[in-house]
Amino acid sequence: MTNNTNKPELRIFRENAPSIPLMGSNDRFVYEGTPLIAISYSATDTLFYKENDPLAHRRIAHSEIELAIDEGRAHFYPGFHTQVGWKAYQRFGDKNVDDFKSEAVAIGRFNEYLIHRYRAWCVEVGQHVPRSLKPAEEMPGGRSMEELLFEWTTEYQLKHKVTNPQTGKIRKRRAGKKTNGVELPTLRSFNNYIRLYESCGDDVRALIPQQKGPKRRHLQVECAESYSIWRQAAAEFASRRKGGMSNARKIANARIHEVNKTRGGDQPKLIFVKRKRFENMIKELRAFDVVAGREGEAYAHAVFKPKMDSYDVVRPGERVEFDDWNVDGITLMKETGAWLLLPARFQTILEQASADKPQRLWFVGAIDAATGMPLALKGTRNPCASAVVEALEMVMSDKTHISDLAGAKTSWTAKVRPENVFTDNGTPYIADLTRDAFLMSSVSLTRPPAGQAWKRPFIESLFKTFAKDLMSYFDGRTFSNVVERRDYDSVANATLIIDEFMVVVIRWLCDVFVNTPSARLNGLTPNEAWELKKRTYPMRPVPGRHEKRHIFGTKKEKPIRSEGIILHGVPYNSDELQSYRRKHGSKKLFPVRFHPRDLESISVSTEDGWLIVKNCLGMPPYICIEEWYLAKKELDRLNTERSARSAPTMYDGINWVHGVVDAAALRSGISPHTRSAEEMSRATEKLFEGRAMTKAEAGDLERLAAPAPQETPLLQGTVGELPAEVLATKSPKKKAATPEPRIDPPVDDAATDIGEDDEDSQFGDYND
Numbered sequence: 001m002t003n004n005t006n007k008p009e010l011r012i013f014r015e016n017a018p019s020i021p022l023m024g025s026n027d028r029f030v031y032e033g034t035p036l037i038a039i040s041y042s043a044t045d046t047l048f049y050k051e052n053d054p055l056a057h058r059r060i061a062h063s064e065i066e067l068a069i070d071e072g073r074a075h076f077y078p079g080f081h082t083q084v085g086w087k088a089y090q091r092f093g094d095k096n097v098d099d100f101k102s103e104a105v106a107i108g109r110f111n112e113y114l115i116h117r118y119r120a121w122c123v124e125v126g127q128h129v130p131r132s133l134k135p136a137e138e139m140p141g142g143r144s145m146e147e148l149l150f151e152w153t154t155e156y157q158l159k160h161k162v163t164n165p166q167t168g169k170i171r172k173r174r175a176g177k178k179t180n181g182v183e184l185p186t187l188r189s190f191n192n193y194i195r196l197y198e199s200c201g202d203d204v205r206a207l208i209p210q211q212k213g214p215k216r217r218h219l220q221v222e223c224a225e226s227y228s229i230w231r232q233a234a235a236e237f238a239s240r241r242k243g244g245m246s247n248a249r250k251i252a253n254a255r256i257h258e259v260n261k262t263r264g265g266d267q268p269k270l271i272f273v274k275r276k277r278f279e280n281m282i283k284e285l286r287a288f289d290v291v292a293g294r295e296g297e298a299y300a301h302a303v304f305k306p307k308m309d310s311y312d313v314v315r316p317g318e319r320v321e322f323d324d325w326n327v328d329g330i331t332l333m334k335e336t337g338a339w340l341l342l343p344a345r346f347q348t349i350l351e352q353a354s355a356d357k358p359q360r361l362w363f364v365g366a367i368d369a370a371t372g373m374p375l376a377l378k379g380t381r382n383p384c385a386s387a388v389v390e391a392l393e394m395v396m397s398d399k400t401h402i403s404d405l406a407g408a409k410t411s412w413t414a415k416v417r418p419e420n421v422f423t424d425n426g427t428p429y430i431a432d433l434t435r436d437a438f439l440m441s442s443v444s445l446t447r448p449p450a451g452q453a454w455k456r457p458f459i460e461s462l463f464k465t466f467a468k469d470l471m472s473y474f475d476g477r478t479f480s481n482v483v484e485r486r487d488y489d490s491v492a493n494a495t496l497i498i499d500e501f502m503v504v505v506i507r508w509l510c511d512v513f514v515n516t517p518s519a520r521l522n523g524l525t526p527n528e529a530w531e532l533k534k535r536t537y538p539m540r541p542v543p544g545r546h547e548k549r550h551i552f553g554t555k556k557e558k559p560i561r562s563e564g565i566i567l568h569g570v571p572y573n574s575d576e577l578q579s580y581r582r583k584h585g586s587k588k589l590f591p592v593r594f595h596p597r598d599l600e601s602i603s604v605s606t607e608d609g610w611l612i613v614k615n616c617l618g619m620p621p622y623i624c625i626e627e628w629y630l631a632k633k634e635l636d637r638l639n640t641e642r643s644a645r646s647a648p649t650m651y652d653g654i655n656w657v658h659g660v661v662d663a664a665a666l667r668s669g670i671s672p673h674t675r676s677a678e679e680m681s682r683a684t685e686k687l688f689e690g691r692a693m694t695k696a697e698a699g700d701l702e703r704l705a706a707p708a709p710q711e712t713p714l715l716q717g718t719v720g721e722l723p724a725e726v727l728a729t730k731s732p733k734k735k736a737a738t739p740e741p742r743i744d745p746p747v748d749d750a751a752t753d754i755g756e757d758d759e760d761s762q763f764g765d766y767n768d
Helices: 062-071 083-092 102-125 145-159 187-199 224-235 245-261 275-283 287-295 297-304 329-336 344-356 385-395 400-405 432-440 457-473 477-485 490-511 526-536 545-552 575-584 625-638 647-660 663-668 677-688
Strands: 028-031 034-041 045-050 053-061 074-077 161-163 170-174 320-328 360-368 374-380 420-422 444-446 554-559 565-567 570-572 589-595 598-606 609-614
Touching (some): 045 062, 053 062, 062 074, 062 545, 102 145, 145 161, 145 187, 224 275, 245 275, 374 385, 385 432, 385 545, 400 490, 432 444, 554 565, 554 677, 565 589, 565 598, 570 598, 575 598
Parallel strands (some): 420 444
Antiparallel strands (some): 028 074, 034 045, 045 053, 161 170, 320 360, 554 589, 565 570, 598 609
């Protein structure tokens, strides 16, 4: 009999309440079209005043703020009223990175690369390197700026060249797309890029050319003597007197007035400085010099020095850590002793399958440092940027449907828009896709130096606990039913084993880890600490459904037809959308954004901004594209005529998916075999062949109710094979002694468009 007296007590905290939104005077909150600025908050609501009428106050409950953001009736713009935020908004508004032309984005990435190389060169030299035309012998490091820019440009061009497999010639590329290459910028242009980049808070969108026409050249110095007095007065702005800009301008003009009184009639008078010209001169001063002059050098170093020596975090979302962890199932079970509990026949089968094709998993996780609460856990077959982006979306989303899928007693409701995210320097975290997602989410991304895992202690602790504690919950009975039913096909059933393993991981995370008391939290569990601190400290509001569509959605270009916009066989239409069709006709392509896990609405880019359009079938929210795809595949299997597109039969197909594949698992996206949104979109478009369902064909839409989570076989102690309709058994590879004539089997066009690396996918084996 096993003694369990030493196991920690599990305390389940079921109560849930809306979080306190973290909003300040620098943030903008647009509620039902009215711009508001937060003043203060209480335990239940937040007090605002109107942006254009400071005397008009309004209180809004925290539950209403969260609901309004989720429904798209309100929007939150962090840092909108700061100098950096306003400068960035004036330059590029709320455009996403992929809203610009790919050639322009490539130029912006190149300019950002030069700026990063220049900063790295300053660090290597150990001092600030002037961006001037001085010769090499007068520059720190012994190299001139023109020489450095030429070398960095050459490195970038060589780095982004590949060989065309068809012609054998070298072509330039950026992000997989062919470009015209990059040119060496002049030192003057490089200085402009740095000033623009830093004024917008190191935002790459500031470096993307927008082709707005010629700009005014720099103002000429009308009088050198006058300009010298202006510059001296502007430099004195950074002094202990701490005067304002207007006061410094008055001092400059007073000095010019005194000089003019001493001049005769034949001598030219000095020029008084204008307000805008003088304020621009003050803004050109280095921020560090201004703070050092007004507050002292010690204070300036404290302000601009990164805080790396401690982790004094108290608010949920103040510090969130990301990391990935590679696990080999067989190695992990052998280290924890669970391997000896498996049947001998199953051990042999697993070792043979692992020799042919190792089954390894990568987990991308996120944890809140203040409470120790896990915020995301995403499984993937290979480390990639898309998994990190999906984990970021999971951090800012309610995960109750995932915990319900796993049968957990504790709902996974924790969600927050992080203030600062800390990751390592791995390839998925430095990719452009990852950086753009964090940028559009208004989340600060920090990557400590490589090889310093102790600077991310919280996520490292989670994975250590994961490896040491989780596998002890498995026993031999869990997998025995798989090999005893009939001949076991390791390749065809690898997906089942891994997906069921993910369910157990989620169940352990929700019911064991978050309910285990921690000494770091003074005896509280992570769940209790989260609920306690979110009522005590404000938290940044998470994006709503429509904002997530712009951050994490997929972009396409579609024309507006009489039925509206047809996407994946679903018509999206409205009177306002048709007005653009009457204006531009049916041939103009409009940028369209959709979320792969919510086909209820789409966003259409027009000259008046983004327009939200709902579907015409009454499809409820959170129907994912995988459900829609599998239901259509099932419809094609059941109907002999391909033109029979009956929506009620489609709903029978979705209900069939609910019963066999478990739509809750599809919507949660926890399976590491789930295909990307682009692949599923291409396959679904081919299935529907561009045709849309009508309202008359739709039938009873109530049949699309939310699926109930199934009883997980692995949690019941048995794992069976998926039905043949869902996961067709593949024949093992045979080693032929002599070459045989090749016979190409019939291939489904919709399935071939998805990709090659999906032989274990539960969505890829629907063959007619």
